[in-house]
Amino acid sequence: MNVLVINAGSSSLKYQLVNLERKELIAKGICERVGSNSAFHKHGLDENEVVIDAKMADHDDAIALVLESLTSGSAKAIDSLDEIDAVGHRIVQGGKYFDRSVLIDEDVVAKIDELAELAPLHNKAALMGIRACQKHMPSVPMVAVFDTSFFQTLPPKAYMYPLPYELYEKYAIRKYGAHGTSHRYIAERAAAVLDEPIEDLKLITCHLGNGCSMAAIDHGVAVDTSMGLTPLDGLMMGTRCGAIDPAIVPFIMEHEGLSTAEVNDLMNKKSGLLGISGISNDLRSVRDASEKGDERAMLAYDMYSNSVKKYIGSYIAVMGGVDAIVLTAGVGENCKKMRRMIFSGLQPLGIILDEEKNRARGFEREISSENSQVKIIIIPTNEEYMIARDTYDILHEKVGVEGGVLDEVPMLA
Numbered sequence: 001m002n003v004l005v006i007n008a009g010s011s012s013l014k015y016q017l018v019n020l021e022r023k024e025l026i027a028k029g030i031c032e033r034v035g036s037n038s039a040f041h042k043h044g045l046d047e048n049e050v051v052i053d054a055k056m057a058d059h060d061d062a063i064a065l066v067l068e069s070l071t072s073g074s075a076k077a078i079d080s081l082d083e084i085d086a087v088g089h090r091i092v093q094g095g096k097y098f099d100r101s102v103l104i105d106e107d108v109v110a111k112i113d114e115l116a117e118l119a120p121l122h123n124k125a126a127l128m129g130i131r132a133c134q135k136h137m138p139s140v141p142m143v144a145v146f147d148t149s150f151f152q153t154l155p156p157k158a159y160m161y162p163l164p165y166e167l168y169e170k171y172a173i174r175k176y177g178a179h180g181t182s183h184r185y186i187a188e189r190a191a192a193v194l195d196e197p198i199e200d201l202k203l204i205t206c207h208l209g210n211g212c213s214m215a216a217i218d219h220g221v222a223v224d225t226s227m228g229l230t231p232l233d234g235l236m237m238g239t240r241c242g243a244i245d246p247a248i249v250p251f252i253m254e255h256e257g258l259s260t261a262e263v264n265d266l267m268n269k270k271s272g273l274l275g276i277s278g279i280s281n282d283l284r285s286v287r288d289a290s291e292k293g294d295e296r297a298m299l300a301y302d303m304y305s306n307s308v309k310k311y312i313g314s315y316i317a318v319m320g321g322v323d324a325i326v327l328t329a330g331v332g333e334n335c336k337k338m339r340r341m342i343f344s345g346l347q348p349l350g351i352i353l354d355e356e357k358n359r360a361r362g363f364e365r366e367i368s369s370e371n372s373q374v375k376i377i378i379i380p381t382n383e384e385y386m387i388a389r390d391t392y393d394i395l396h397e398k399v400g401v402e403g404g405v406l407d408e409v410p411m412l413a
Helices: 059-071 106-118 120-136 149-153 165-171 180-194 248-256 260-269 272-277 283-291 295-319 329-334 336-343 355-359 383-399
Strands: 002-008 013-019 024-032 040-043 050-053 086-091 142-146 202-208 212-218 221-225 324-328 375-378
Touching (some): 002 059, 002 120, 002 383, 013 383, 024 059, 086 383, 142 180, 149 221, 180 221, 202 295, 202 329, 212 295, 221 295, 272 295, 283 295, 336 355
Parallel strands (some): 002 086, 202 324
Antiparallel strands (some): 024 040, 202 212
16 A cells, blocks of 8 residues: 655645555655745655755645656656555644544544644644545545544643643643654664563653653653643744743843734744753754854853753653653754663663763664663654554444554664
8 A cells, every 4th residue: 555644834745655565665755844935855765865946835736746746757656656655644743532543534634723722833734634634545545543542542631731620621631742743763773772671661851852742651652742722832942932831922022022923923033042051952053153152052052961960860750661762853863962862870860871882873772881771872763654554443443445454663764
């Protein structure tokens, strides 16, 4: 079965075409700057990738270009759209409605639209991607895979906020989390790497990039996560402040004369690494400046690592221990200095980083020392595979597509 995975952002559209039975990545690409005059399209695998300047007024144009690239030209992957058996869509916010992936129908579309208030950039873009695919492939079944569904297992003590209870009853204000598809993938891959059933493990998973979140996964079940009602909560991020004293919000609004929208923009787009360093939201640029002695860059680096360290300690307390800490995404996978700072001083908790392993490059790898009681593992995430697998499984179960449910989480060829 070939599954086309669509991840639509506000001005971008990422995609992969995956064959589940062969565990093979057939094609991938991204449409960038959709809606602008500088839009372009990258398509193809590795050395066969091509970059095309292309007019894309909206996501409908982007989807049309993707389908054309998949079926024609020097980097085509399939002969016709008939070879696409299903489409899986990444949806950031599933709210209280979705604790698992679902077949897309008009009721699902309506609920995704309703929940856009909690993720306006993401859910609205996903809806544009869904509508465009329905237009160009009306007979192809489609599945929605929600970032939040993995965290529907959180107990009330973890997902409730200590606000008047009627606010929860009226507006469903609670912790929903985000990056759940990534956390689910790296947790399952970690169990495979450790050669242990996930049901026997206590894991702390760390998705550390421009957006950051962490999760406590106790015997295969998510019991806590750092992001909250929205993706703003929790860790310090590239441009997001993460958790702060909530009284800061009305204080800033009053003293700076900001509206609700303006203070929300400040916390989401002007804070984090960018706000503290004054240089960039990209940790690489902040690192370079810190190594040249820039004091604000050094502070931003310290704050980022300290933010992660505090959640590691709290999740060890929540689960009563931890067997492995798993890192993924741009910072988690690639920044040896940040990893060293995060794990510095955690030796009394049985968490010991091996400096030589930490400096080495590679794909999936363990970077803890031989005498560390807790394993530290780096695993590149693959949200697209999880979306494809969920799509495959749902079509097998609900629609009667031939084939078996896929349990294992492999590395794709």
